[in-house]
Amino acid sequence: MDSMGRSSVRLLVAVGLLLLRFNWCLAVDGGGVAEVGGAFPMVVSTWPFREAVRAAWEVVSASDGGGSAVDAVVAGCSACEVLRCDGTVGPGGSPDENGETTLDALIMNGATMEIGAVAAMRYVKDGIKAAKLVMDHSLHTLLVGEKATDFAISMGLPGPINLSSPESLEKWANWRQNHCQPNFWKNVAPAGSCGPYRPINLAQALDSVKHEVEGSQGGVCQDWFQSDNLLEPINSHLKFIDRHNHDTISMAVIDKMGHIAVGTSTNGATFKIPGRVGDGPIPGSSSYGDDEVGACGASGDGDIMMRFLPCYQVVESMRRGMEPQDAARDAISRIARKYPDFVGAVFAVNRKGVHAGACHGWTFQYSVMNSSMHDVEVITVYP
Incomplete structure (x- = not known):
């Protein structure tokens, strides 16, 4: 083969490699996915x-052409x-201590990193x-309480509406x-069975009761003072959390262009202290x-989970090269x-x-649908 022929072969090989590389990038970025057998668009939900x-x-x-991930x-x-859903999303569920239902929600655009959120929103x-109105029509990220209500109504949402149900x-x-x-x-003494409550020093309270009992009875078993029998009336807490009293819908979408959006909506923890904001709008x-990088959604005891920002941790772990399964497990652990x-x-x-889940303390399920599926598939994850 002469030099001109060899040059032609090299050119053809180079063009071929370039096209292969271009198609691979399309598959990863989500553009032109149908041509290269990708799975986008995609929806994942708790x-x-x-x-x-x-x-x-x-x-x-x-x-x-498909709507945007945000839409x-x-x-x-x-x-x-x-x-x-499950009585824990939207109006009509999860009453607080006053019997009122309030809402928390968040939406995030993974292309621009813009976020809108509302918390403890009434009516x-x-x-x-x-939440989307906050993102679209303000320079803020989070609005709360009655002022979130005022903003939402001023932007055209119906209200005021009673969010409680029979x-x-x-x-x-x-x-x-x-x-x-x-x-x-916790660490309170109620004026009545349902409050109002006042703070107490638990150690001082135990010591005071101990002296009173010892003085009247001439001694007492030390173990009794360390038991839940004494602590429970002044240190009450929910002992069981499940998806029916402490839950969120958290959703991630990848659209046909490969853009990512996530969102959450919840009516919070049942019998929460009024004004409580959980992890939903955080x-x-x-x-x-x-x-x-990708996306993450979470569900569970928001008062604990929000201390760790687990979804931020998951995404950053994947950014550093972790596979989704390892990133999810690491955040939960x-x-x-x-x-x-x-x-x-x-x-x-x-x-x-590529998707995965991890959980602790309960059996978790999440739902997936992409272009290779005929309908939604539910994935079960065991602790």
Whole structure:
């Protein structure tokens, strides 16, 4: 072969390699996925919230080019709010100590890293839409309480609306009849069975009771003072957390262009202290997403999990090269080392569409749908 022929071969090989590289990049970035057998678009959600996933899928997979990841997240979380998924999302569930339902929600655009969130929002039923309005029409990230309500209504959402339901009020009435137990107070003494409460020094209280009993009875078993029998009336707490009293929908969407968005919506912990904000509207705790890396969603004991920002941890671990499964396990194990009794879970999905989950203290399920599936698939993750 002469030199001209060899040059032609080299040129053809170079062009071929360039095209292969281009197709690989398309597969990773999500553009032109259909041509290279990718799995985008994609929707992932905590729990078997199939209808929510289908609502998001309908938007992001539309034949006219598909909606954006952000629009799909809004559609999916809104569906869960309307359906009142597990009684822990949207209006009508999880009454606080006053019997009122309030909403927390967050949305994040992984392309721009913009975030909108509302917390302890009253009288507006559309949590995720309110969060998107904060992102779209303000330079803020988080609005709270009645001022979040005022903002949402001024931007066109219906309200004011009573967010309680007959079911939530009945649940609250039964709880009151049970002397407001269990609850989220600690190291307090109630004026009555349901408060008001005042703070106490637990060590001083135990010492005072010990001296009174010893003085009247001439001695007492030391073990008795260290038991839960004495602590329980002044240090009450919820002993059992599950998806029906302490849950969130957390959703991640990758659209046809490879852009990522995440969102959460919740009505918070049942019988929470009024004003409590959980991990739902906290960026990096309930959810986090970055086009360059991937996304994460979380569910569980938000008061514990928000101390660790597990979803931020998951995404940053994947940024450093961890696979989704290892990143999810690492984030959960970090919490478990400090709080062995905590209950929670995360799912992780990287920008290639590889997904995994990890949990502690309960069996967790998350839902997935992508272009290779005929319908939503539910993945079960064991502790």
